Amino acid sequence: MRSTEVLVVGAGVLGCAVALRLADGGVRVALVAPLTDRRGHASRAAGAMLGVFSEVSSHDEPWRRDVEVGERLQARRLYDDWVADLAERSGIGVAVAPGLFVVANAEGENDERELQAVADAASSHGCRAELHSWRDVPGLAPERRSPPLSALELPDEGSIDASLLLDALEGALVRHSLVEVVQARVTSLAPGPTGEITARLDSGAERRASQVVLAAGVETTQLMLASEQLEAGLPPILSGRGVSILVRAPLALPTAIRTPNRSFACGLHLVPRSGGCVYVGATNRLSTAPSVDRGPTLDELATLVDGAVRQFNTSLRHAELMATAVGHRPVTVDRLPLVGRTRDPRVLVASATYRNGILLAPRVAEILAGEVLQPGSATGHPFSPQRELKVPGGLEALTGWTGRGLLAQLTASDGRLAPGRDEELERFLQLALSSLLVDGPVDDGLRRKLARLWERAPLEEVLPLIFETVARHGGKPEKA
């Protein structure tokens, strides 16, 4: 059985970045992943915007926004040198395309408020955020009937070609004398006879290492379930399924363009790619049991194509479809990444970077490698996997914004219910109404009103009245 110092499971952007950083620090590393099987991986499906501030939403909890923006800013400051070094070591011409525009239009729930939140976050960190007329944004030529409202330029942000970045990382890794790349899937991990960790591979072979870094994206939880002798105490990692497309387009796009975050997703975006191509992304649908084999649905593709053509550039109608991708963004219930040592000191984790893993990669590698080289250095970091996950309990999770977000997800971009949604909404309302009438709402005043109504008129015809009573009384919709 082969033995090594650190075994890294997974060769997405995080596994590769961590493995390289460890090897640069003098650690012997084995990177284990089925390199040619790329189904469902987040990293290659990513638009790869370097969105420090453009990922801010007006309804973010302040403590979370501070942590996330702080870490993304540190990552951005590492980025250009990190990429230049990868390009040199691998011989692959990968580079950051500087700048990013956030465009507000009437299709969002309240895009201008979101732009303000982005601008405020940038200026509070002394970074540039410049308002422009949308006509100044290169590549933006939307449908004339629904012109954008404004555009915010973030010159310090940027984007990168995710595939080139991964090729460069892999190139640098295979050239490194302290790195061994093993093409296999880890089926389980267990404590070895002399205190180290044994990894069982799908090839039937076994590997030993004194420490293991879990960087298997959304498959990390499954791997830990198969590794029942280890008590890492890792919170579950869920998936934000995202679909994106790559097109060859008749438009010059020097800089990424995006809308602000919308309806539980990262908005719509166009990102420049090499060879005259443009990346169009991305959908986001939460899943507790992701199926990495499932390809894009027509509904997901239609959402992207319709949005990009109407809101960004009508000439995209003539673009040639080059590829589609599905990726699963790893995410925890508190939405913060998991980076550092778990409850089992031999097991570390680098995952759950959700919508920002491409940007965060050099920073995650810095924190994780720091913890391996100097144990205890990442203790107490907000990304620590041993933190207590702060999640609002029960109905507190449903903020005034939630209803608006759900409504936006149910409707097509013209505000009408998307095809087939009427039947789904019908079933949902049926269930919601019956549980409202049987269990009663949480608010006591409303509970009494509804009980009175239902007692007096237990007829279907009373439902519109119940709807209006709840709409007037219940919940706290956010002010526009």
Ligand SMILES: Cc1cc2nc3c(=O)[nH]c(=O)nc-3n(C[C@H](O)[C@H](O)[C@H](O)COP(=O)(O)OP(=O)(O)OC[C@H]3O[C@@H](n4cnc5c(N)ncnc54)[C@H](O)[C@@H]3O)c2cc1C
């Ligand atoms: C559509 C989309 C758009 C995005 N846009 C952006 C963006 O603009 N900017 C940004 O910063 N981020 C973006 N992200 C998020 C970013 O892509 C992720 O946060 C990041 O790629 C996660 O990387 P990872 O290495 O953890 O996971 P992955 O890339 O999913 O890699 C997981 C790796 O683990 C391996 N693996 C799984 N199970 C095993 C096993 N049992 N044994 C061995 N190996 C295993 C897989 O083979 C793979 O190599 C986007 C994501 C998506 C899907």
